[in-house]
Amino acid sequence: MNDASPGPDASAAIFDVVAIGSALVDVLTDASSEDLARFDMAKGSMTLVDLARAGTLYGAMGPAIEVSGGSAANTAVGVAELGGRVGYLGKVAADELGEIFLHDIAAAGVVLGRTSRVEPSPDPADDRATGRCLVYVTEDGERTMATHLGVASTFGPEDLDEEFVARGQVVYLEGYLWDLDPAKSALRRAMEVAHDADSLVALSLSDPFCVQRHQREFLELLHGDVDLLFANEDETTLLFSASSFDDALVAVEETGILAALTRGAAGSVVVAASGPVHIPADEVAHVADTTGAGDLFAAGFLYGLTHGKDPESCARLGGLCAAEVISHIGARPRADLRQLASGAGLL
Amino acid sequence: MNDASPGPDASAAIFDVVAIGSALVDVLTDASSEDLARFDMAKGSMTLVDLARAGTLYGAMGPAIEVSGGSAANTAVGVAELGGRVGYLGKVAADELGEIFLHDIAAAGVVLGRTSRVEPSPDPADDRATGRCLVYVTEDGERTMATHLGVASTFGPEDLDEEFVARGQVVYLEGYLWDLDPAKSALRRAMEVAHDADSLVALSLSDPFCVQRHQREFLELLHGDVDLLFANEDETTLLFSASSFDDALVAVEETGILAALTRGAAGSVVVAASGPVHIPADEVAHVADTTGAGDLFAAGFLYGLTHGKDPESCARLGGLCAAEVISHIGARPRADLRQLASGAGLL
16 A cells, blocks of 8 residues: 555646545444434534544444545546546645545546645644544435544645646635635635636535534625535525525525535536526435535536536536435445446436 | 544453454455456455555555455454454554554454554564455455455464463464464464363365465364364365365365355355255345455354354354345445344344
C-alpha cells in the first residue's frame, strides 16, 4: 500500500469539474435506532465530533468496514466514472487511512491537485490523522454520521492550488467546509478564482444542520457567488425559512440561479430559467445504504452539465447515479456508471 | 478510532474455541480475469508477496474497500456470532489497520489474548505494518489473494500465550502459518499445550498451494497431532496425492481422524468413525464473494461440535454460515448468524 498511484497527468488537463472537500474515510456499520438513541444521535444527520468522542463512539461500535468517502470526493469519483475529467483538492495525513483515500480516488481516475499530506502529530491529543466518518446504517438504509475531521479540519487558503482550481469548467464546493474558518476563507477565494476564469461555482449545502449553522451566509452566496446550488428538500426548506418545499421552490426561482434539488424517493426538481421541472426517482429494488445519494446525484448532474445536456437530462443522469450508490453499502459507485448511463440512453 | 475496546473479560473464561492465525485486513476490489492474468495471479489462489510487490499491486488496483479478515480470525468471529465463547491470538502493528482489526474482532465478541501490538519499524524497507490481503473478486464471486503479512509474519513461540491456549475446548490452527518457521514452531507448541489440556486440535489446510508446500508435514500431523481436519476438495485430493476426491476420501477414512471437507456448491463431506456423510450446500441466490467461505464453514462446524451436535449437524451449521458469507462482499458475517441458525432449526 505504499504506492498510491498519482493517476493521470495533473499538469495540463482542463477539467470538467474541480471538487474541493473534506477528505475522509468512511467507517460503516449496521446499527439500530436504539443504538442511535443511546448515543444521542439525530437520525439522518452529520455531527462533527472531537477525538475523544470519536474514540468513545468507535469503541462502542459494532464490526465495521472502511471505504473512502468525503462528500465532494464521492462526487468527483462519480464524474470520473462517467468519463468526465475531474480534479480534487483535499487534505489527508501521511498515514494508512490517508493512503487508502489517495489510492481510491486516483484509482477512479480523479486527478489529485498538489495534495497536502501532513505528518501525524506526535502529540496524541492533537489528532492530525486522516479524517474519518463513522456511518451508522439503519435497516431502512438511512445513514447517520459522526465525523472526526482530523487533518481535514486544517484545510485553508494555503492548501488552495489556485492554478488547479482555475482549470475547472465547474468548481464544486462542499458546504460542510463552511464550518471551519480557514476552509471557509479557502472556499471564498476559490469562488473568486473560478469566476476570474469564467468558470461556474457549484455549492452543495451538505446537511440540514449545516444550513442551520450558516443560513445567512449561504443565502448571501446565492447573490453572485454561487451559480449552481445542490440541496435536498430539508436543506432547501430550511435555507429559505419556508413553511413547505413548494414555498421554498418559489424562493429558489426568485434567486435566478440554477438549482438541482433532491427529494429522496420522490425524485428531484431542477429550477432553471424556464421554471421548475420535476423528475421522478429511478426505482431501486432494495435501498441498502443512502450514504452518498446526494453526492452521486451531483456527479451525474455535473457530468451532464459539462457535456451539453439540458437541466432535465442532467437531473436524470443524477438520479441514475444516486440509484446505483444507494443499492449497496458505501458512498462510491460499484457498477460501471458509464455503461449504466449509456444503457439508459443518457449519455 | 483510538479506543479499541478490549471486549469481554479475558482473564477467566473457558473458551469453546481458541483460534490462532494471521491477523490481516482485507483490501477488496472487483477484478476481471484479464486483471489477474496481467499480474500472473492464479485464480482462486493465495500468494504471499513482499512489500515491493504489494505496493506495485496496490498501485495498479482499482478502488477498494477495507474489511477485517484473516482466515482463523474470520472463523473466530463466526463462532462468536453464533453465540460461542472464542479466544483469538494473532499479531498486529500499532497502526491504523491494526486498530481496525482489533476493533472489529473485539466488537464481534471475540476475546483477544495477550495481543502483540508492535510499533512499526522506522526503516521503510522493514515492513512492520499490520498485514493486509489484497483480494480480487471476479464476476463469478471467486477470490484471488495476494497477502503481505507485515508484522503477522513475525508471530512466533514468544507470542503464544500458553495459558490462554489451554483454555480452549478446541484449538483451531490456520495452515497458512506453516509457511513461516517461527509460526510453525508456535503451532507445534500450541498442539502440545492443547493435548496436555485434553483439548482437541483442529487444523485448516487453508489453500491448495499451502498443501503443496507442506504436504509431507501435514500428512504426518494427521497421526496424533491433529484431531479434526478442515480442507476443501482440492486440498484434500492434493494432500493424499489422490487421483480423485473419492480416492482421497478413502485415504482420509484410513487416518481415523474427524474431517470436514468442503466442495463449494456441491456441499460438504464429513468423515467420522461411522464413515463419510455427504451434505448438500445451502442455496445461495447470488454468490457475491467467496472470500471466507471455508472459514465460516469451520465456524459453524466448530460451534456445533462444542455444543454437542453430531458431525452431520455440525456440517449443516457450517454450510449455513458459509452460505451467508458468500452472499455479500467481505469474509465476516453480516446477517445475524445465531438468528439464521435458529430459524433453520440448527441450534
